[in-house]
Amino acid sequence: MTRRSVLKSVMTLGAAYAIPTIIPASVLGANAPSKRIVLAMIGTGNQGTNNLKGFLQLPDVYVRAVCDVNRASYGYKTADQYLGREPAQQIIDDFYSSMNLNASIRNCFACTDYREILARPDIDAVVITVPDHWHAVMAVAAARAGKDIYCEKPLALTISEGRRIVEAVRLHGVVLQTGSHERSNRQSRFACELVRNGCIGRLRRMIAIVGPNNKTAPARDWTPQPVPDGFEYDRWLGPAPYAPYHPDRCLYNFRFNLDYSGGQTTNYGAHSIDLAQWGNDTERTGPIEVEDLGGEFPSDGLFTAPTKIHFRALYANNVELICKTGPEDVQIRFEGDRGWVQTGYRGFSCWPENLQTAVFGPDDIRLGDSANHYRDFIDAVKSRGIPAAPAEIGHRSATVCHLGNIAMLLKCKLRWDPDRERFDNDDQANRLLSKPYRAPWRI
Ligand SMILES: NC(=O)c1ccc[n+]([C@@H]2O[C@H](COP(=O)([O-])OP(=O)(O)OC[C@H]3O[C@@H](n4cnc5c(N)ncnc54)[C@H](O)[C@@H]3O)[C@@H](O)[C@H]2O)c1
Incomplete structure (x- = not known):
């Protein structure tokens, strides 16, 4: 064009x-x-x-x-x-x-x-x-x-x-x-570089932690509320299904309702699972299998997103990913056959401990040098280059989160084809790959 x-x-x-x-x-x-x-x-x-x-x-x-x-x-x-x-x-x-x-x-x-x-x-x-x-x-x-x-x-x-x-x-x-x-955090990148360079041996397992829901669900007998002045509610709803206004549906709280979000699976998972994809060198593909390990959803009420997240995904290289609700201190833990490394909001740790001071040589795999995600974007805009988290990578990381939600919703194990981006022989699961839009909104 x-x-x-x-x-x-x-x-x-x-x-x-x-x-x-x-x-x-x-x-x-x-x-x-x-x-x-x-x-x-x-x-x-x-x-x-x-x-x-x-x-x-x-x-x-x-x-x-x-x-x-x-x-x-x-x-x-x-x-x-x-x-x-x-x-x-x-x-x-x-x-x-x-x-x-x-x-x-x-x-x-x-x-x-x-x-x-x-x-x-x-x-x-x-x-x-x-x-x-x-x-x-x-x-x-x-x-x-x-x-x-x-x-x-x-x-x-x-x-x-x-x-x-x-x-x-x-x-x-x-x-x-x-x-x-x-992707622009040095500590997270270093953890992924240790894994990619074999410093913990052969990667076996990744544990991605997603934080718990941090707001209390409204009472089950909640009633619609008047839309506040200055808030264009119909446009806020946009392509989502019509639903009566309640403040617990909208600002910030949208993340607890599956009509507007994938819950904490996608909210936190878009960071922690993104790191799993990065460390596992699968950032432009995805797992081949995903299995519910006991995810829980509210049975009724305004909040519909999972209250407990627990699923497992398996990659073609035999590495497994466990994603579960937990304290936010650790985002991702990589376990190999010669050590482990974990990183998160409370810092970085690893075993053997001397990996902390590892220095990479010219032939080692390096994963970029962005230290500010906004700066990195503007630089890519100016150079017409590729930013730290381009669309394909963002999409693939979100996909793993969505796969987990689908397996937890259906309470089953599913085979996934990351090339076709379809489940194998499961029409019910494939129907959850998209959602209808409320008119007149469309892509
Ligand atoms: N990168 C991160 O660490 C991070 C942290 C928090 C949130 N997020 C993401 O940011 C997004 C927003 O989350 P939030 O916590 O800021 O939510 P929020 O509800 O606080 O803010 C969203 C804003 O969008 C406005 N809005 C809604 N529909 C609109 C429309 N059609 N046109 C214009 N404005 C509209 C709302 O009025 C609201 O002010 C989510 O996708 C969330 O996952 C990312």
Whole structure:
């Protein structure tokens, strides 16, 4: 697709919206924001605000626009977080207020419809930090509009959506970084490098830990609540099935409901299982078998995501992965026939202990050098290179999590073909590879 045809499709997409004039560099001077990568944030809640603050730190980035269906409210991850579209806009305006810019350029654009963002020719890249049920619709539309994409993990709500994102990114030649930021963590990378270089002998087993649900489910006899002012609930639901409003369904809490998320399996698994895939050198493929080991789901109520996660996956190289709910201290433990290594939020440990100080030689396998996931994305945007967590890798890691959920839901063992991305001879399981979209939303 040529730049002209991309622009043409953007213009068609944006026909219903006012498209702003592109800001000429001459208006802005030597350190012009127009010489930087211009970003828009789509979703400015709990993690969107973290992403915003991270990108603002980069001197060659200019955050120009925000989009969120929530104007502003308390009630995100913690009760005292006041987040949403207007607080994010304020953070940006405050940040740039010290720069000697014309107010019409300096002031951050804000909207509730992401299509307005995609229609703007002055936006180079979008940061998608909305609940998982929106990732694929937005990411594919962004790729079609020629925007580079930082998309939060898990890459998609279903396996088939993830593949659609990978295809769209390839077709339109855009850069996509999945928000699996352990790929830019030196400690995590070192653990994977030890494994990949045979320092613990032959890899046998990987144990990926996912944190427990950190919010209490609402009472089983919950009743619908009035939608708060400033919250566009129907657009929040988007492609998900219609359901009456309740605060425990939406901001932050979406991750406990399978209509919007894969629960903690995909929430934490998109980090810990991503490391398993990396250490096992299977990051562009997947396991061949997945088996429920006693996962548990709520029997009724508003929360539907698993309350206890426990499954096993087997790879073609005979390495097994156990994923289970546990304390968040350890994310991943690799066990080989000559040692082990584990890493997580409480640090790194290994046996033999002297592996801690291992130094790799020029012929050893190294897994990159990214130390800042945002920086790495912007560098890839500029060089048109491959970021630390590109679409295929993000999709494959999320796939393992989805496979675990499917095996736990069906309470069985399933054969998986990672090339065809289908279960062998199991129609019921294959039906869970995708979910229907509520009209008018579609990819
Ligand atoms: N990389 C990480 O470590 C990390 C950490 C937390 C969350 N996340 C990911 O970030 C995503 C968001 O999670 P969160 O905890 O920030 O959720 P959140 O509910 O706090 O924030 C999501 C925001 O998206 C907005 N939104 C919803 N639908 C929208 C739409 N159609 N258009 C515009 N805005 C919309 C909501 O109003 C909300 O403000 C999830 O995919 C989650 O897995 C990643």
